[in-house]
Amino acid sequence: MxxxxxxxxxxxxxxxxxxxxxxxxxxxxxxxxxxxxxxxxxxxxxxSKSSIVMAVLERWHASWTEGLDARVRQADAPRDRLLAMFDYLAEWFGQDSFRGCGFINSFAELGAVSPDVAEYARRHKESFQVYVGHLAADAGAPSDLAPQLSILAEGAQTTAAIAGTPDAAGHARRAAEVLVDAALAHPSRPTG
Amino acid sequence: MxxxxxxxxxxxxxxxxxxxxxxxxxxxxxxxxxxxxxxxxxxxxxxSKSSIVMAVLERWHASWTEGLDARVRQADAPRDRLLAMFDYLAEWFGQDSFRGCGFINSFAELGAVSPDVAEYARRHKESFQVYVGHLAADAGAPSDLAPQLSILAEGAQTTAAIAGTPDAAGHARRAAEVLVDAALAHPSRPTG
DNA sequence: GAGCGGCGAGAACGACCGTTCTCTCCTGCT
DNA sequence: AGCAGGAGAGAACGGTCGTTCTCGCCGCTC
CATH class of the missing domain: 1.10.10.60 (Homeodomain-like)
Incomplete structure (x- = not known):
């Protein structure tokens, strides 16, 4: 071994x-x-234990990022790609092992006491927002949209975790549809 | 004393x-x-310590509920009342002491290990959703709207906490405006 | 003024944590 | 076969936690 x-x-x-x-x-x-x-x-x-914690955070980041990207790539149209992330959330929330986003949880547990954990959580969430920003830009949406969808995704995660049901993914998806369609009705650049 | x-x-x-x-x-x-x-x-x-924790959770619940309701009552129109909760969030996030929602944090810290804390957090979030449901019903919005706005509010709380900036309140408010206006364009009951 | 009951300060206790140390045993080389 | 070295099991250590106990002090009552 x-x-x-x-x-x-x-x-x-x-x-x-x-x-x-x-x-x-x-x-x-x-x-x-x-x-x-x-x-x-x-x-x-x-x-030390804290080095294990950081390694686990890295694993969480990689597995979330890869899983999300794989799910998004299943869709072709830019609009569908933006919405696909909520389907990814739905699948995740449905798993028995789901107990909320590990970064939100570890930030809540240790963020105030461990600057490393707080910083890693911040960067993870930031990288997610950047990713959503790229998807939104590909769809030709104004720059407001990405943070709004990111906030929806974060809210779905905490709501699903605390409520103990995966319903929040569906609610968030329907909200996202409204926001995306409203944003694409006033695109940031011409559709060509 | x-x-x-x-x-x-x-x-x-x-x-x-x-x-x-x-x-x-x-x-x-x-x-x-x-x-x-x-x-x-x-x-x-x-x-015991856990009884102090529960007492603090009660205090958090009361102070959040009262503060939110006071802020909401400052607005008259049903639409403004729905949006007022995001102004409340903005004020909260701007405080130096803001470090995220105590219920999300305590759930992350102890939810898996203390059923009492998990249950209290669940009930707190549920009562918030019920409250938003009343506001939405008063505005004549379909029943979809309340969970969507609740999720936005939750997401704003975690995003603001982890990012360390209050920006999320503004993003969430603008998203809420779009959702509210879309919902009121298809009201659940006539405006009278 | 003498006894007493309650109070604050903090020592003590048992449990558990993260981390290190010891000791034993097994393995592989000469 | 004999020895060196590493690995595993778990005891040990220092620290901290939640909780309880001890003890000396103060103000009240008869």
């Missing part, structure tokens, strides 16, 4: 546990047991 | 500390010191 295998397994286990129960509630010993790794090996791969 | 004074002071102090740094990061000793109360008196008024 290579060192990469061990790292991957630790991060995958921490992903599950941190997502399910929060970061502070999961101790190193529980993580060690669940990952099936000796404590020595754990600290050989990661110098 | 009456017992009520002490309770109020403890809750007010816990409010500040929990809001600023999260619940788990604030220990009983720090709370005791900041509130200027003996540890004995603290445990005389509250049997």
């Amino acid at each position: 290579t060192s990469d295998d061990v790292r991957t397994r630790i991060i995958a286990t921490a992903d599950d546990l941190y997502n399910a129960r929060g970061i502070q509630s999961v101790g190193m010993d529980e993580l060690r047991t669940a990952a099936g790794v000796s404590l020595k090996k754990l600290y050989q791969e990661f110098p | 009456t017992s009520d004074d002490v309770r109020t002071r403890i809750i007010a102090t816990a409010d500040d500390l929990y809001n600023a740094r999260g619940i788990q990061s604030v220990g009983m000793d720090e709370l005791r010191t900041a509130a200027g109360v003996s540890l004995k008196k603290l445990y005389q008024e509250f049997p």
